[in-house]
Amino acid sequence: MKKYFICLILAVVINIGFLYAQDDVLSDEVNRKFTIQTSPCFYLIDLFSVGMGSFLLMDAECQYKINDLFNVSLTFSFLTFFYDKVYQIHLKPMFIIRPLKTGLKGFYISLFPIVGILGNGIYNYYYDTYEKEVYSEIGLGFNMGYKWIFKKGFTIQLGGGVGKTWVVPSKFYINNSFSSDGRIFLEFFDVNIDFKIGYSF
Numbered sequence: 001m002k003k004y005f006i007c008l009i010l011a012v013v014i015n016i017g018f019l020y021a022q023d024d025v026l027s028d029e030v031n032r033k034f035t036i037q038t039s040p041c042f043y044l045i046d047l048f049s050v051g052m053g054s055f056l057l058m059d060a061e062c063q064y065k066i067n068d069l070f071n072v073s074l075t076f077s078f079l080t081f082f083y084d085k086v087y088q089i090h091l092k093p094m095f096i097i098r099p100l101k102t103g104l105k106g107f108y109i110s111l112f113p114i115v116g117i118l119g120n121g122i123y124n125y126y127y128d129t130y131e132k133e134v135y136s137e138i139g140l141g142f143n144m145g146y147k148w149i150f151k152k153g154f155t156i157q158l159g160g161g162v163g164k165t166w167v168v169p170s171k172f173y174i175n176n177s178f179s180s181d182g183r184i185f186l187e188f189f190d191v192n193i194d195f196k197i198g199y200s201f
Helices: 002-022 040-052
Strands: 034-038 055-065 070-081 086-097 106-124 129-149 154-168 183-185 190-200
Touching: 034 040, 034 154, 040 055, 040 190, 106 154, 129 190, 154 183
Parallel strands: none
Antiparallel strands: 034 055, 034 190, 055 070, 070 086, 086 106, 106 129, 129 154, 154 190, 183 190
């Protein structure tokens, strides 16, 4: 039943995009310089997770056009696991290059550092309490993809890439298979997933 519900929600999101897409792509006379966007997949996950008392995941990105070639952005993301008092907070500033000089839309290549705080609650059975451990996280990576902006300002961004993340101090982190900003941690590198919808001004 849950799988059918997820498929239904995804179909609604995609249909909304196609409705906007039927309106022609943003015309050249409209000069949009700022985008606010977020990942709809995170909120779909939250619909099921929070109801089961598991975790809460969210992100928000602000993107600014410097000129037709360069953009900059800042992403804030947050993930908390209720059951074992774990949390992740990440800031990801990004430098974006549009090689085709398309401004805020079109094909992009992006480079980014990552700064984060990871909190881990370890249950102490002897004292029947949680002991807090806090780690710092730093990383580097790059993405590439495409961003559509339609006449009414509706925005879809789709892309992905790879990177590498280090945790300081370098201890095993109990929930380090997935990050609040969409990175999936593998043995030697990270995979970045970038699917966002939003609005451009």
